[in-house]
Amino acid sequence: MALTRLARLQQALNERAARQLLRQPVTVERYHGRLITAGGKQYLNFSGNDYLGLAQDPEVLQAYAAGATEYGAGSSGSPLVTGQHKVHQQLTDTLCEWLGQERALLFSSGFAANQAMLLTLAEKSDVLLLDKLSHASLIDAAMHSQAGFKRFAHNDLTALGQLLQQTPASQHAMVVTEGVFSMDGDSPDLTAILSLCKQYDAPLLLDDAHGLGVLGPEGRGTAAAQGVAGVELFCQMANFGKALGVGGAFVAASKTVIDYLEQFARHYIYSTALSPALCAAVLKSIALCRGQQWRRDKLQQNIALFRQLAADLPLLVSTTPIQGVVLGSSERALAASAQLKQTGIWLSAIRPPTVPAGSARLRITLSSQHTEQDISMLVQHLRQAV
Numbered sequence: 001m002a003l004t005r006l007a008r009l010q011q012a013l014n015e016r017a018a019r020q021l022l023r024q025p026v027t028v029e030r031y032h033g034r035l036i037t038a039g040g041k042q043y044l045n046f047s048g049n050d051y052l053g054l055a056q057d058p059e060v061l062q063a064y065a066a067g068a069t070e071y072g073a074g075s076s077g078s079p080l081v082t083g084q085h086k087v088h089q090q091l092t093d094t095l096c097e098w099l100g101q102e103r104a105l106l107f108s109s110g111f112a113a114n115q116a117m118l119l120t121l122a123e124k125s126d127v128l129l130l131d132k133l134s135h136a137s138l139i140d141a142a143m144h145s146q147a148g149f150k151r152f153a154h155n156d157l158t159a160l161g162q163l164l165q166q167t168p169a170s171q172h173a174m175v176v177t178e179g180v181f182s183m184d185g186d187s188p189d190l191t192a193i194l195s196l197c198k199q200y201d202a203p204l205l206l207d208d209a210h211g212l213g214v215l216g217p218e219g220r221g222t223a224a225a226q227g228v229a230g231v232e233l234f235c236q237m238a239n240f241g242k243a244l245g246v247g248g249a250f251v252a253a254s255k256t257v258i259d260y261l262e263q264f265a266r267h268y269i270y271s272t273a274l275s276p277a278l279c280a281a282v283l284k285s286i287a288l289c290r291g292q293q294w295r296r297d298k299l300q301q302n303i304a305l306f307r308q309l310a311a312d313l314p315l316l317v318s319t320t321p322i323q324g325v326v327l328g329s330s331e332r333a334l335a336a337s338a339q340l341k342q343t344g345i346w347l348s349a350i351r352p353p354t355v356p357a358g359s360a361r362l363r364i365t366l367s368s369q370h371t372e373q374d375i376s377m378l379v380q381h382l383r384q385a386v
């Protein structure tokens, strides 16, 4: 019996390998923002999410160390028992003030936050309407939720409108989208989605993992960048592991929504609270992110330079740090990635099931730390590789 099960697992691995879809974990030996060392070799890194260069900022590192000394390395409890420290409260207060929300709740990861958000807030009589390119954490949550689940074509307001219109009177639609799509780097028109949501009395839930810190005044994210007030959203989540360079996540919303999550979200209640040292680092990171507009300006310059130099390449339309070059087959994407590695550029191939079949790609992520020279070198080698 055990052998049969093991044989089945092995067969699934073999099949994945035969389709060029096996993922190889990489151990990074040194991380220096724009540079990483792996397998004893240094590469220019175009695959990270440290968009503002905060993961290695000395002030953030100092806050982490000081936070550990003051509050401890671990929270030593779940948040409703003994895991909530003063610094957790400071972090949620800061998030609310920054984003114009009434309350926020912390989670150990963005994946957990999305699970909690959809599984807890969607009821049996609801139908979750998700953008087709939603992150796996949203799709999994919707699939496991007791609510119905439908997907609309990517950023397609007509398709969303049709689904809303078709929702029977006995069901209530909840719309879920992302501020910046993780694999394509584009954004929905939130004002237009909100107006549809209002028409059908449907709440809008936003995953802004890739927008927070990068977009909008003080890096308040996609909604703020599009002139949408935080209170217009039913709730929003983002993580601290991307532009803020640390780890963990939050959901922010009205007092009622967060009070409800606090009582009923199992990913929150039955999980050890975030490390207080980490919260201290995130607080510093938020302060730098808000106050140092030059990081966003430099990032935008790098994005503009990349798009200008690579204008002849098959780029997806994106004005964010996520830039995709779709190559089609996994073999092509892997070969291009391997060729780039030979030239000292770290650029991962993204293959199904992370992206739809036939749309394997190189996903370039830009950071404020990249220099003009880094970007010209990238484009030069990219052109040869594709």
Ligand SMILES: Cc1ncc(COP(=O)(O)O)c(C=O)c1O
Residues within 6 Å of the ligand: 109, 110, 111, 112, 114, 135, 137, 178, 182, 207, 209, 210, 239, 240, 241, 248, 249
């Ligand atoms: C859009 C989106 N949502 C959620 C997550 C999950 O966040 P985390 O990595 O903190 O679990 C990610 C990142 O992987 C993401 O890209």
